[in-house]
Amino acid sequence: MANVQIKDLIDKFQLELVSGVEGINRTIATSDLSRPGLEMAGYFAYYPADRLQLLGKTELSFVNGLDARIRRERLRRLCTEQTPGIVISREMEIPPELAEATEEIGIPLMRSQLTTTRLSSRITNYLESKLAPTTAIHGVLVEIYGIGILITGSSGVGKSETALELVKRGHRLVADDSVDIRQEDETTLIGSAPDLIQHLLEIRGVGIINVMTLFGAGAIRTYKKIALTINLETWDPKKAYDRLGLDEETMKIIDCDLPRVTIPVRPGRNLAVIIEVAAMNFRLKKMGVNAAQQFSDKLNQVLDSTEPDDF
Known part of the structure; x- marks a missing residue:
């Protein structure tokens, strides 16, 4: 899982750092945001301080309509050692009590010109992408007719050579040898290449x-949603392969079960043509x-x- 710090958030959304500069290296551990409405009313029983x-x-x-003593007490209770940061939307004026509390404890207090709803959605999307579960798989990721296909198989079976032929036929390479995969939601896996080997293919x-x-x-392509996995394996004359296409295999990656097709080599x-046909057939099944x-x-x-023959 990637590590997101407050300074990354400031750079990404051009936030104004008002106070608490000592805490810009604080880590954000969850993509969930908190809008402390009940807390402003004095109910802190279930305050999600880590958000x-x-x-x-x-x-x-x-909070500006509260008595000065109550306002100071409740704003200070917002600031805990677990709180990664506080963001103010709409470039609104910041209560002095909040600026004082965040500076004292070292919690970054930031301000944005965006509306609250837009800022919330953008930060949530960013954090979900950065904090999503990730893994790396040995294989090749290509885009064929708009479909992201992860080609797996043992070393030397011909994955890279097949990817090269697919590129020559007009399709696109995403990653070769190692594919970084992150799970954006329950059914979506996004694959990309590690920075070191981006756009490279080993033959x-x-x-x-x-x-x-x-x-x-x-x-x-820089990244692509994975929709289908194709496993290449050396032809085993003793193994019975599916000849009709009725058997439905799946491959589990993180928490997602992806359809898988096994192709004997x-x-x-012509593996490139077979994989093209598998991609088109997958699209037809979806239709x-x-x-x-x-x-x-x-x-x-x-x-x-x-009718059975009469004897």
Whole structure:
């Protein structure tokens, strides 16, 4: 999981740091924000002190109407050692009691010109992206007809060579050898290449090539949502492979189960074309057209309608 500090938030959203400069290295551990409305009313029983606190027009107008002693007490209770920071929206005037408390404890107090709703959504999206669960998988990620396909298999099975052929056929490379994957929500996995090997492809006997330099910027993508996994494995004559396409395999990555297709590899098979067809067939299934299921249904109808011979 990535580490997000307050200074990253300041740089990303051009926030004005009003006080608490000593705390700019504080870490944000959750993407959830807190708008402490009930806390301003004095109810701190379930105060989420470990969240980034966002104060908008509603909260500030309420607290400014309180008695000076009560206002000071409640604003100070907002500032704990666990609180990563406090953000004020709409460039509103900051209560002196809040600035004093944050400076004393070392909590960054920031201000933005954005409206509260827009600022909340943007910060939440940013934090969810940065704090999302991540993993790395050995494989190749390509985009074929707009579909992100993760190609896996043992070392030397031909993943990179297949990716090169797919790039030559007009598709796009995302990552080769190692794919960084982050889970943005329950069903979405985003894959990208590590910075060190971005746009690079390793071909045994040739070496490392730069796909963007050789084929142009249209041959690469920085990141892509993964929709399908294809596993390449050396042909095993003793293994019974699926010939109809009715069997549905899945591959679990972090918390997501992705559909998986296993393709046996042996000399003479054009893997690039097979993977292209697998991508198009996957798209058709998403549109409700399943050729294998239609064939199975027709076959069952024929068998059911066939009368046994009379003897």
